Amino acid sequence: MVLALFAAFNIIKIDKTPYQQMAYYKTTMERIAQLNNTDMPKVTPQSDSLKVGWGRANFTPHKPVHLAGYGDRYGNSIGLQDSLMARAFVFENSERKVAMVTIDLLIVPPAVLEALQKRLPKLGYSMKNVYLSATHSHNSVGHWGTKIVGRLLAGSYQQAIVDRIAEAMVEAIQQAERTKEYAQLGFQKIDAKDLVYNRLVREKGTLDPWLRVLKIQQQSGKTATLLTFAAHSTCFASEQKPISGDYPNRTIQLIEKDPKIDFAAFFAGAMGSHAPVDVPGGNDYKQLENISQKISKLVLNNVDSIATQAEQQLFMRSVKIELRAPHVKISENLRLRPWLFYALYGDYSSSITALRIGDLVFVGTPCDFSGELVARFDAISKKKNIETIITSFNGGYVGYITDDKWYDVNEPETRHMNWFGPYNGAYFTEMIQGVLETM
Numbered sequence: 001m002v003l004a005l006f007a008a009f010n011i012i013k014i015d016k017t018p019y020q021q022m023a024y025y026k027t028t029m030e031r032i033a034q035l036n037n038t039d040m041p042k043v044t045p046q047s048d049s050l051k052v053g054w055g056r057a058n059f060t061p062h063k064p065v066h067l068a069g070y071g072d073r074y075g076n077s078i079g080l081q082d083s084l085m086a087r088a089f090v091f092e093n094s095e096r097k098v099a100m101v102t103i104d105l106l107i108v109p110p111a112v113l114e115a116l117q118k119r120l121p122k123l124g125y126s127m128k129n130v131y132l133s134a135t136h137s138h139n140s141v142g143h144w145g146t147k148i149v150g151r152l153l154a155g156s157y158q159q160a161i162v163d164r165i166a167e168a169m170v171e172a173i174q175q176a177e178r179t180k181e182y183a184q185l186g187f188q189k190i191d192a193k194d195l196v197y198n199r200l201v202r203e204k205g206t207l208d209p210w211l212r213v214l215k216i217q218q219q220s221g222k223t224a225t226l227l228t229f230a231a232h233s234t235c236f237a238s239e240q241k242p243i244s245g246d247y248p249n250r251t252i253q254l255i256e257k258d259p260k261i262d263f264a265a266f267f268a269g270a271m272g273s274h275a276p277v278d279v280p281g282g283n284d285y286k287q288l289e290n291i292s293q294k295i296s297k298l299v300l301n302n303v304d305s306i307a308t309q310a311e312q313q314l315f316m317r318s319v320k321i322e323l324r325a326p327h328v329k330i331s332e333n334l335r336l337r338p339w340l341f342y343a344l345y346g347d348y349s350s351s352i353t354a355l356r357i358g359d360l361v362f363v364g365t366p367c368d369f370s371g372e373l374v375a376r377f378d379a380i381s382k383k384k385n386i387e388t389i390i391t392s393f394n395g396g397y398v399g400y401i402t403d404d405k406w407y408d409v410n411e412p413e414t415r416h417m418n419w420f421g422p423y424n425g426a427y428f429t430e431m432i433q434g435v436l437e438t439m
Helices: 002-010 023-037 110-122 148-154 159-178 246-257 284-305 337-346 369-382 412-416 424-437
Strands: 011-013 051-058 085-092 097-103 130-134 182-189 196-198 210-218 223-229 263-269 274-276 314-321 334-338 350-357 359-367 387-392
Touching: 011 369, 023 314, 023 412, 023 424, 051 159, 051 263, 051 334, 085 159, 085 223, 085 263, 085 424, 097 159, 110 337, 130 263, 130 350, 130 359, 148 337, 159 210, 159 350, 182 284, 182 337, 196 369, 210 284, 223 246, 223 284, 223 337, 223 359, 223 387, 246 274, 246 284, 314 424, 350 424, 359 424
Parallel strands: 097 130, 223 263, 359 387
Antiparallel strands: 011 334, 051 085, 051 182, 085 097, 182 210, 196 274, 210 223, 314 350, 350 359
């Protein structure tokens, strides 16, 4: 009887009103239009070229912790595979500076973002000039979720762990500040299609196969690389519980072992719908080593051929986005009422962030952004003569954003983790294209 009453009052139909007819769409697009009121900084021959520094800080827990990444994982971590790091770059010219920070976590959790925001002013930063991402490891530390869903996924909330992660991010930025030098930058896309597959719909779908590499060479000769890739950081299955940064961390270790690379960092690419190719007959550790070895070799075999040049352009934009009311699906056509989502998960603001460095534009998304959508930005990138690099997990989290034609597919990405209703593939595409027009 109680369950019947609950269902009667709290299960409703999915709202399939076209997104362009909704108030949230109008509000967000008006905000994006307002970005045009702020001119892109002009670059002249007299403009100062960029200085770049980099740094890292360790936040590995000293005792077993709950790992965040799988809903069916119970109990604490067992053993340590590799250390967890915050890694940062600082880019600076005579007018402005921007920090790019990535952490060996599942996402950038709202609690960590809040703790970081409190610390940034002492460094001369705010969220207006800090670009965030994560490596999306499913074997990293939890204890950062404040609501029921967060605690089920990541274990009990522990403020000390949240503070330690935020402090590591600050330490990485401070180290990057201290190591700044004039630098030259270069970029290359490397085909890595043999290392990734579409886990959502397999051969029916498309791939973002590119390993994207930003090479930074300081005046002193020191060299760093910033990598993005679309394969999910899920080499370890839920029953494997070592603390680990998964393949992104191992890849960075292998790259930094080479004497020609002084520093490397991994920013999660458009990881939605994408997974690393399995090793036939191999276990989780073999898969981890296989993809890490292959990605690191692709980087090291190509990095010398990446031409670099001094760059001057540097600026960042951020726009707060609005979304349809939460749609936690229980079937193809039914969902829970929004108040239940807010009670269980929370209500957090989200944004699209964009950072231009020379002719590169990094776009940060608050989600597992599907690699199937990345090719939609090719035309505008060509028109503006830029390279667009999509990253995930910029400090908000709204679930998965996938191609709309798969919205009714009964898979975890589209049934359980697609939280804000239909048409978000098209909506996010339109938002990002609008932001790119201002870059």
